[in-house]
Amino acid sequence: MDSKREKDQDADCEKITAVLLKSRTGEFDLESILFLKLRGLGIHDLGCIGECINLERLDLSGNNISNLAPLASLRLLSVLNLSANRISNLDPLRSCDALQNLNVAGNVISSTENLHCLVPLRKLESIRLKDNTYNYTNPVCRNVSYRTVVLEMFPNIKVLDGERVVGRGSDLYQLCKDIDDTIKAGLYKNGQLIEHPDCKPWVEDTYWEIKRSNNAIVEEAYKQFNDVLHECRLLNNRATHVISQTERSMSLKKQPKQFAI
Numbered sequence: 001m002d003s004k005r006e007k008d009q010d011a012d013c014e015k016i017t018a019v020l021l022k023s024r025t026g027e028f029d030l031e032s033i034l035f036l037k038l039r040g041l042g043i044h045d046l047g048c049i050g051e052c053i054n055l056e057r058l059d060l061s062g063n064n065i066s067n068l069a070p071l072a073s074l075r076l077l078s079v080l081n082l083s084a085n086r087i088s089n090l091d092p093l094r095s096c097d098a099l100q101n102l103n104v105a106g107n108v109i110s111s112t113e114n115l116h117c118l119v120p121l122r123k124l125e126s127i128r129l130k131d132n133t134y135n136y137t138n139p140v141c142r143n144v145s146y147r148t149v150v151l152e153m154f155p156n157i158k159v160l161d162g163e164r165v166v167g168r169g170s171d172l173y174q175l176c177k178d179i180d181d182t183i184k185a186g187l188y189k190n191g192q193l194i195e196h197p198d199c200k201p202w203v204e205d206t207y208w209e210i211k212r213s214n215n216a217i218v219e220e221a222y223k224q225f226n227d228v229l230h231e232c233r234l235l236n237n238r239a240t241h242v243i244s245q246t247e248r249s250m251s252l253k254k255q256p257k258q259f260a261i
Contacts, residue, residue, distance in 0.1 A: 016047035038063070039081075046070040060085070061103070068092040082107065083128070083136055091117045103128040105161075106136030112149045114140070119153060126159040 013020065016038070018030060025033050030051045040062035049055075050070040057079040058071075065085040071077070072092040077099055084106035093099065094117040102118070105128045109115070118124060127150065130137045140146050150160060158166050 013041040013043060015045035016043060016049045018048055018051075021049070021052065050074065056098075071096065078123075083131065084134075088114065090114055093118060094120060097121065097123070099124055101126040103131075105129055105131040105138065106134070107138055109138040109140050111140055112143075112146060112153065115150065115153060122156070124154065125157055127154065127157055128159075128161050130161045132162075 020038075021030055021033060021036070022028065024038065025036060027033050030048070031054055033052045033055055035057045036049075036052065036055060037059040039059050042064060043060065044064040044066070046060075046065065046067070047070065049058075050073040053073060054076055055074050056076055058074070058077060059081040061081045061083040063085050065082065066087055068082075068087065068090065069092045071080075072095045075095065075097055077096045079101045080093075080096070080099060081103045083103045087104060087107040088109055090104070090109070093102070099118075099121050100123050102124065109129065115127075118127075129146075129150070130141045143149075147160060151157070151165060158164060
């Protein structure tokens with residue numbers, strides 16, 4: 001009986017309903033929902049989600065969604081996570097004027113042509129088509145020049161696939177990436193790891209050891225500091241003891257008096 005009830009609940013989650021939205025958010029009115037997280041519920045039909053017209057942040061990752069048509073009415077949506085679904089067509093998102101951050105990694109977007117519908121979105125700053133952390137990607141990412149094409153298509157974006165391309169920190173990121181690529185290129189030759197038996201440490205083994213100074217003034221200051229630290233510990237122990245005694249006496253005073261008859 002319980003397994004049948006669980007299956008019924010899973011079936012309900014395949015389509016977004018008003019009941020599901022209200023139970024997830026605690027809101028009585030769909031228009032009052034601003035943030036919504038429906039991750040990994042097996043959803044394939046977005047149902048009535050378009051009625052949440054004031055929605056600002058939406059997470060639909062890890063579902064079975066392929067049709068985004070109900071999202072076309074979400075004009076205030078700024079952050080949208082659609083990773084790990086079955087999406088190939090992003091056309092309905094062209095009307096999401098406030099969209100700033102879009103994650104579609106782990107879908108079936110096959111060409112940069114599928115991204116043209118997003119060009120009118122002037123506030124779009126971050127696009128993710130690939131996520132190495134979760135091994136999410138899209139067929140379009142197999143093209144070695146897709147990053148160049150996307151950056152030309154969206155000259156105003158600041159972050160692509162989690163990597164900052166313009167703005168604060170972009171130069172440092174690129175520098176670190178170049179250094180990393182150079183190091184990796186130097187470690188391998190014809191696909192084989194190059195060993196360097198003659199490599200030596202930059203500094204001697206004793207370089208990082210803390211050396212005590214012979215200066216009498218420093219030694220005296222060190223001793224005085226330890227004395228003060230010891231006194232502070234004693235004071236702390238006394239204060240803890242006094243506080244515990246005071247709390248114990250106050251708790252005894254608060255206890256009601258009992259009279260024997």
